[in-house]
Amino acid sequence: MIMEMEVMGSSQQDMNLIDILWNQDIDLGARREVFDYNHRQKEHELQRQRELDEEKRLHLVREQEKALLAQLQLDEETGEYIPRPPSSAPLQSAVTPLEVTQNVNFTDDTDDAMSFDECLQLLAETFPVEETENTSVCLDTTAVSAPMMSPEQPALPPATLSQSPLIPQPPQRMSPDLEQAWMELLSLPELQQCLTMQMEDTLETTTYPLPNSPEVQNPNYTFYPMASLTEGETNNVNVCPAEFMNTFDGSVPSMAPPDNLSPMEAKAPQLNTDFSAESFCDIFYPNAIVEESSGQHGLEGNESNTMSDIPNKPPFTPVDLYSLSPGDAFDRGKQNLTAELPDSDSGISSNTSPNASSPGKSVYGDGSFLYSDSDMEEMDHNPGSAESDYSEMFSLDFQPDGLQPAVSVLTGQPQHQQEKNPKQHKTDPAEESGHDNAPFTKDKQKKRSEVRLSRDEQRAKALKIPFTVAMIINLPVDDFNELMSKHQLNEAQLALVRDIRRRGKNKVAAQNCRKRKMENIVGLESDLDSLKEEKERLLSEKSRNITNMKEMKQQLNTLYLEVFSMLRDEKGNTYSPSEYSLQQSTDGSIFLVPRIKKTFIKREDKHLSSL
DNA sequence: CCCGCGTGTCATTAG
DNA sequence: CTCTAATGACACGCG
Numbered sequence: 001m002i003m004e005m006e007v008m009g010s011s012q013q014d015m016n017l018i019d020i021l022w023n024q025d026i027d028l029g030a031r032r033e034v035f036d037y038n039h040r041q042k043e044h045e046l047q048r049q050r051e052l053d054e055e056k057r058l059h060l061v062r063e064q065e066k067a068l069l070a071q072l073q074l075d076e077e078t079g080e081y082i083p084r085p086p087s088s089a090p091l092q093s094a095v096t097p098l099e100v101t102q103n104v105n106f107t108d109d110t111d112d113a114m115s116f117d118e119c120l121q122l123l124a125e126t127f128p129v130e131e132t133e134n135t136s137v138c139l140d141t142t143a144v145s146a147p148m149m150s151p152e153q154p155a156l157p158p159a160t161l162s163q164s165p166l167i168p169q170p171p172q173r174m175s176p177d178l179e180q181a182w183m184e185l186l187s188l189p190e191l192q193q194c195l196t197m198q199m200e201d202t203l204e205t206t207t208y209p210l211p212n213s214p215e216v217q218n219p220n221y222t223f224y225p226m227a228s229l230t231e232g233e234t235n236n237v238n239v240c241p242a243e244f245m246n247t248f249d250g251s252v253p254s255m256a257p258p259d260n261l262s263p264m265e266a267k268a269p270q271l272n273t274d275f276s277a278e279s280f281c282d283i284f285y286p287n288a289i290v291e292e293s294s295g296q297h298g299l300e301g302n303e304s305n306t307m308s309d310i311p312n313k314p315p316f317t318p319v320d321l322y323s324l325s326p327g328d329a330f331d332r333g334k335q336n337l338t339a340e341l342p343d344s345d346s347g348i349s350s351n352t353s354p355n356a357s358s359p360g361k362s363v364y365g366d367g368s369f370l371y372s373d374s375d376m377e378e379m380d381h382n383p384g385s386a387e388s389d390y391s392e393m394f395s396l397d398f399q400p401d402g403l404q405p406a407v408s409v410l411t412g413q414p415q416h417q418q419e420k421n422p423k424q425h426k427t428d429p430a431e432e433s434g435h436d437n438a439p440f441t442k443d444k445q446k447k448r449s450e451v452r453l454s455r456d457e458q459r460a461k462a463l464k465i466p467f468t469v470a471m472i473i474n475l476p477v478d479d480f481n482e483l484m485s486k487h488q489l490n491e492a493q494l495a496l497v498r499d500i501r502r503r504g505k506n507k508v509a510a511q512n513c514r515k516r517k518m519e520n521i522v523g524l525e526s527d528l529d530s531l532k533e534e535k536e537r538l539l540s541e542k543s544r545n546i547t548n549m550k551e552m553k554q555q556l557n558t559l560y561l562e563v564f565s566m567l568r569d570e571k572g573n574t575y576s577p578s579e580y581s582l583q584q585s586t587d588g589s590i591f592l593v594p595r596i597k598k599t600f601i602k603r604e605d606k607h608l609s610s611l
Numbered sequence: 612c613c614c615g616c617g618t619g620t621c622a623t624t625a626g
Numbered sequence: 627c628t629c630t631a632a633t634g635a636c637a638c639g640c641g
Contacts (some may be wrong), residue, residue: 341619477629507619509631516632 037453456500463493473504567592 456469466487475483564577583593
C-alpha cells in the first residue's frame with residue numbers, strides 16, 4: 001500500500017515535471033503530446049486504424065482490378081485488354097461482387113456512371129508500374145483529410161461524375177472502346193489532380209509541413225482545416241497541399257492546364273483531393289506568374305531600405321493577401337506587433353527547425369567580429385524610438401520553417417518570396433497562444449525578452465540592417481549567405497548580423513539543451529522509482545526465501561531424525577545420530593557412517609578430562 | 612539582502 | 627580546417 005502511494009506520488013510528480021517541461025517547450029515548438037504517453041498511444045492507435053482502413057481500400061481496389069481484368073482478355077495482337085463476350089457465365093459471377101461493393105461505396109452511382117474506383121482501375125492499367133503506390137497516395141489524401149471534412153461530405157463528388165454525359169459505362173457493360181473512355185476519363189479533374197499528384201510524388205519526395213501562414217488561418221479560405229492539420233498533426237506530412245506548396249512556382253499549373261479544368265474546380269474546393277494546383281496557386285499566390293514575369297526581386301538592388309519596398313509592390317502581391325483577411329489586416333498586424341515584441345525571441349525559437357540548415361561554406365568565414373557587442377553598447381542605451389519602426393521591420397519578417405527558402409533556392413527566385421513570407425509566421429497564433437497558455441514566467445519573460453529584443457532590434461536598426469532578427473537567425477545557411485551576398489553590408493553590419501545569428505542559434509540550442517536535461521532528469525527519476533520498486537520486490541523475495549529455507553531445514557532435520565529412529569543394528573538397538581551419520585555416495589546409495597572424528601574427539605576429551 | 616529560478620550569453624568542446 | 631550543435635559556466639532580472 002505504501003509502495004503504491006509512492007508510485008502514485010512519483011507519477012504525479014512526473015506529471016508536474018512534464019507540465020513544466022511542456023510549458024518550456026512551447027518555445028521550442030514541442031507539444032504536450034510529445035510527453036504524454038497516453039496521447040501517443042492514442043495517436044498510435046489512430047494511425048493503425050488509418051492504416052487498416054487504407055489497407056482495406058487498397059484491397060478493394062485490387063479486387064476490383066482483378067475483377068476487371070477477369071472481364072477483359074488480352075488481345076495478343078494489339079496488347080490491349082478487350083472485354084470478353086458476355087456469354088461467359090463464370091465471369092459474370094465473378095463480376096457480381098464488384099457491383100455490390102461499388103454500390104456500398106458510392107450509393108449515388110448510377111449504372112451508367114463510372115465510379116472513382118473504376119477510374120482508378122483504368123489508371124492502374126495505364127500506369128501499371130506505380131499503380132499501387134500512387135493509388136495509395138491518392139487515397140491517402142482522402143484518408144488523411146477525411147476526419148477534417150464534414151461528415152456528410154462524400155469521399156468524392158459522385159454526382160459530378162454521374163452528371164457527365166461523356167462518362168463511359170461501367171466495366172460490366174463497357175463499350176469496347178476503352179481508349180475513348182480513357183480520353184474522356186482523363187478530362188476529369190479528379191483524375192488530373194491525381195495524376196498531377198503522382199507525378200509530383202515522383203519528382204518531389206520530400207514533404208514539408210505546411211507553414212503556419214496567416215492565409216491558412218483566414219476563414220475565407222475553404223481549406224482552413226489544413227491549418228489544424230499543421231498545428232496538431234504535422235506528422236501527416238503526406239498531404240497534397242504541402243506538396244503543392246513546394247511546386248507553386250508554376251510546375252503544377254503546367255501539368256494541369258486551366259483549360260482542362262472543369263467548372264467544378266472553380267467551386268469551393270471542399271476536399272483536399274479537389275484542390276487543383278491552379279486554384280491553390282490562385283488562392284495563395286494569385287500573382288505568382290506575374291511576379292515571375294516581372295522579375296522583381298524584392299530586396300534586390302534596394303539594399304538601403306527594403307521596408308518601403310513592399311508598399312510599392314503591385315497590388316496583388318502575396319503580401320497584400322494579408323489584407324484579404326476579413327477587415328483585420330492592420331489590426332492583426334498591430335496585434336502581432338505587440339504580441340511579437342515581447343516574445344519574438346521565443347517566437348523565433350518556437351519555429352526553428354534544425355533540419356532546415358545544411359552545412360555550407362560561409363561567405364564570411366573570416367570571423368571578423370570587429371564591431372561586436374562591446375562596440376554596440378552605446379546603442380543599447382538608446383531605448384528610444386526603436387519600437388516605432390518595428391512595424392517596418394516586421395513587415396520583412398521571415399517564415400522560418402525552411403520551406404520557402406528551399407523552394408526559392410531551387411527556383412532561383414529567392415528574394416521576393418523570402419521577403420514576403422515573413423509576415424506569415426508573425427501572425428501564427430500557435431506560438432503566441434502557446435505563450436498565452438503558459439501559466440508561469442509569462443510576464444517576466446515578456447519584460448526580459450522585450451529588453452533583449454529591443455537590444456538586437458535596436459542594434460540592427462542602428463546599423464540599418466535591412467532584414468529582421470528572425471530572418472537572420474532562422475534562414476538556412478545557404479539562404480543566409482545568399483541574402484548576405486545580395487546586400488553589400490559593411491563590416492559592422494556583417495559583424496552584427498553574425499552576432500545576432502550566433503546568439504539566436506545558441507539561445508535555441510540552450511533551450512534544447514535544458515529541455516533535454518529536464519527530460520533526462522525525469523527519465524532518471526522514473527528509473528529510480530522503478531529501481532526502488534525492484535529493490536523492494538527483491539527484498540521481500542529474499543525474506544520469503546529465508547523463511548522457506550528455514551522451514552525446509554527444519555523439515556529435513558525432522559526427516560533425518562526419523563530415518564535414524566527407524567534404523568536398527570544387529571541387536572535391534574537404534575543408532576545414535578550423534579555417533580552415526582547418513583551419507584550419500586555419488587551413485588545414489590546411502591551409507592551409515594560412524595562419526596569417527598567426533599567419537600575420537602570425545603574419547604580424547606574423556607582422556608584429557610581424566611588427566 | 613539573500614536565495615532560487617528561468618533565461619540569455621559566452622567559451623569551449625564534440626561531431 | 628570550418629561549421630554547427632551541445633553544454634558548462636556565468637550574469638541578470640524577478641519574485
